[in-house]
Amino acid sequence: xxxxxxxxxxxxxxxxxxxxxxxxxxxxxxxxxxxxxxxxxxxxxxxxxxxxxxxxxxxxxxxxxxxxxxxxxxxxxxxxxxxxxxxxxxxxxxxxxxxxxxxxxxxxxxxxxxxxxxxxxxxxxxxxxxxxxxxxx
Amino acid sequence: xxxxxxxxxxxxxxxxxxxxxxxxxxxxxxxxxxxxxxxxxxxxxxxxxxxxxxxxxxxxxxxxxxxxxxxxxxxxxxxxxxxxxxxxxxxxxxxxxxxxxxxxxxxxxxxxxx
Numbered sequence: 001x002x003x004x005x006x007x008x009x010x011x012x013x014x015x016x017x018x019x020x021x022x023x024x025x026x027x028x029x030x031x032x033x034x035x036x037x038x039x040x041x042x043x044x045x046x047x048x049x050x051x052x053x054x055x056x057x058x059x060x061x062x063x064x065x066x067x068x069x070x071x072x073x074x075x076x077x078x079x080x081x082x083x084x085x086x087x088x089x090x091x092x093x094x095x096x097x098x099x100x101x102x103x104x105x106x107x108x109x110x111x112x113x114x115x116x117x118x119x120x121x122x123x124x125x126x127x128x129x130x131x132x133x134x135x136x137x
Numbered sequence: 138x139x140x141x142x143x144x145x146x147x148x149x150x151x152x153x154x155x156x157x158x159x160x161x162x163x164x165x166x167x168x169x170x171x172x173x174x175x176x177x178x179x180x181x182x183x184x185x186x187x188x189x190x191x192x193x194x195x196x197x198x199x200x201x202x203x204x205x206x207x208x209x210x211x212x213x214x215x216x217x218x219x220x221x222x223x224x225x226x227x228x229x230x231x232x233x234x235x236x237x238x239x240x241x242x243x244x245x246x247x248x249x250x251x
Contacts (some may be wrong), residue, residue, distance in 0.1 A: 004193075008235070065238035068238075074231075074233060
């Protein structure tokens, strides 16, 4: 088996599941019913883990490229903007999920609803940016 | 512990060696402009190229003076160069993998733009 393709593929697996987590968990927390506190707490961990996996696997793509070719992926223009947007979403997602885990118990239901909406927006934005990163590179 | 270290070393060595072997395959041919060609800055200049991507390559990036100017998904054809400023210019075609990383298969020509 080709080890380079295996490394890229396994990293892509992690990246895909991370993407699923950061979109699906906020969606489930808000819809079809608002989740209760215990469920929200677990979902917040899932989102935090999802964003961490997203960040690490994203860096992993670059690391694999550098290990094999001594160069990072060569992107420009819209692709660079999309990558920066994804990174900003990941940073925002980690911070918001961590805030929720640390202080969420004191938040009102409306504040939770709003925060989960923010996480959903971050996840959806990152997923959209990923498509532009993929096809404008 | 000892066997784990050996396994990790073997894995890393295998990754690096397989990369070095694969990277050497593939080719790029630039039929126009030719090395040393003089181009008219006001004309539409095109690059004609043919690529054999090899097992690692996927598509092609086009560069002028080291700056990426286009992503070419056809492996053979011609493409209009952007407006070139007068002077010596380096035009390069590099094969990249699916992750957009140059794999070391490339061809460059130096041209003079008047």
